[in-house]
Amino acid sequence: MSTSLTIRRPDDWHLHLRDGAMLKAVLPETARHFARAIIMPNLVPPVVRGSDAAAYRDRILAALPDGMAFEPLMTLYLTEDTDPEDVAAAHASGLVKAVKLYPAGATTNSASGVKDFDRIAPVLEKMAEIGLPLCTHGEVTAAEIDIFDREAVFIDRVLDPVRRAHPGLKVVMEHITTSQAADYVRSVDRGLGATITTHHLVINRNHILVGGIRPHYYCLPVAKREEHRLALRAAATSGDARFFLGTDSAPHPDHLKEHPCGCAGCFTATNTMSVLAEVFEQEGALDRLEAFVSLNGPGFYGLPVNEDTITLTRGDAVTYPAKIEAGGETVTVFDPGYPLHWRVDA
Ligand code: DOR
Numbered sequence: 395m396s397t398s399l400t401i402r403r404p405d406d407w408h409l410h411l412r413d414g415a416m417l418k419a420v421l422p423e424t425a426r427h428f429a430r431a432i433i434m435p436n437l438v439p440p441v442v443r444g445s446d447a448a449a450y451r452d453r454i455l456a457a458l459p460d461g462m463a464f465e466p467l468m469t470l471y472l473t474e475d476t477d478p479e480d481v482a483a484a485h486a487s488g489l490v491k492a493v494k495l496y497p498a499g500a501t502t503n504s505a506s507g508v509k510d511f512d513r514i515a516p517v518l519e520k521m522a523e524i525g526l527p528l529c530t531h532g533e534v535t536a537a538e539i540d541i542f543d544r545e546a547v548f549i550d551r552v553l554d555p556v557r558r559a560h561p562g563l564k565v566v567m568e569h570i571t572t573s574q575a576a577d578y579v580r581s582v583d584r585g586l587g588a589t590i591t592t593h594h595l596v597i598n599r600n601h602i603l604v605g606g607i608r609p610h611y612y613c614l615p616v617a618k619r620e621e622h623r624l625a626l627r628a629a630a631t632s633g634d635a636r637f638f639l640g641t642d643s644a645p646h647p648d649h650l651k652e653h654p655c656g657c658a659g660c661f662t663a664t665n666t667m668s669v670l671a672e673v674f675e676q677e678g679a680l681d682r683l684e685a686f687v688s689l690n691g692p693g694f695y696g697l698p699v700n701e702d703t704i705t706l707t708r709g710d711a712v713t714y715p716a717k718i719e720a721g722g723e724t725v726t727v728f729d730p731g732y733p734l735h736w737r738v739d740a
């Protein structure tokens with residue numbers, strides 16, 4: 395068994411950094427191991443215009459501790475009023491790398507998201523023309539659709555029709571949680587990819603609900619049955635270039651997670667690389683970890699891979715904090731439920 399693994403420095407293709415004190419607290423957790431990340435725009439108010447993204451990027455870079463390198467890859471939050479010309483200008487300047495679609499009401503801070511998909515057709519047309527990817531939160535929100543079915547129904551009702559209407563549009567299905575999503579991505583040769591989170595490779599829905607409710611395992615899309623977790627592990631460890639890491643690391647203060655109406659999100663930035671090494675080792679696929687975390691994402695986005703490397707070393711159980719402190723509050727770090735043995739030397 396290998397005891398040491400050197401790979402190109404990874405990137406995170408789906409990350410929530412928030413703002414203010416929370417941003418300052420969580421940014422080093424990602425920047426320690428990752429060179430770049432696609433930064434989610436669901437702030438309050440959301441990052442809608444190119445000027446919002448430029449200001450947010452400046453705040454992220456200002457929050458970066460001295461001596462750390464990190465490149466935020468900015469996104470815009472798609473609304474029914476998004477101006478295609480503003481999107482095109484933000485892309486042309488190199489600032490914006492993707493546009494994020496939240497169906498209205500699907501998740502945290504998604505109230506300004508899209509209800510009428512016809513209204514975003516002109517933006518999607520422009521994005522197809524300029525080669526700017528659309529990142530989708532792939533869940534329908536219709537009340538009659540069971541929460542465990544919302545991703546699979548999204549594929550049929552929204553994603554497939556949108557892709558047919560805009561054949562040139564590059565699309566990333568974010569944080570996929572089902573075998574249906576993995577199969578759909580595999581059924582398309584070009585222009586469709588998917589991110590997979592760290593936590594969805596580890597937990598299924600039992601982890602959230604058996605033996606007491608575990609708010610720190612609650613996220614959206616919610617974890618599904620075991621068969622789906624296994625399908626995600628197969629996709630992530632396959633080496634297939636259409637699948638890449640997007641942690642969806644999403645910090646919330648503990649008092650809002652441990653709450654009668656707890657927020658959705660797992661905070662995995664701190665230990666993601668150790669967890670993934672453990673998962674890939676369990677699957678006998680350590681030789682494909684680099685593809686998932688460092689090669690496939692840049693390949694999809696048409697960006698260069700990182701030149702420098704990190705080294706993972708197997709040894710005694712690694713230690714990491716159970717919580718980090720953020721502006722006088724705490725944020726619980728994802729607990730995979732088993733010891734981790736891969737230390738990261740970045
Ligand atoms: O679990 C989640 N948390 N899913 C999302 O889609 C949003 C995220 C957040 O912003 O907290």
Ligand code: ZN
Pocket residue numbers: 408410434642644
């Ligand atoms: Zn997210």
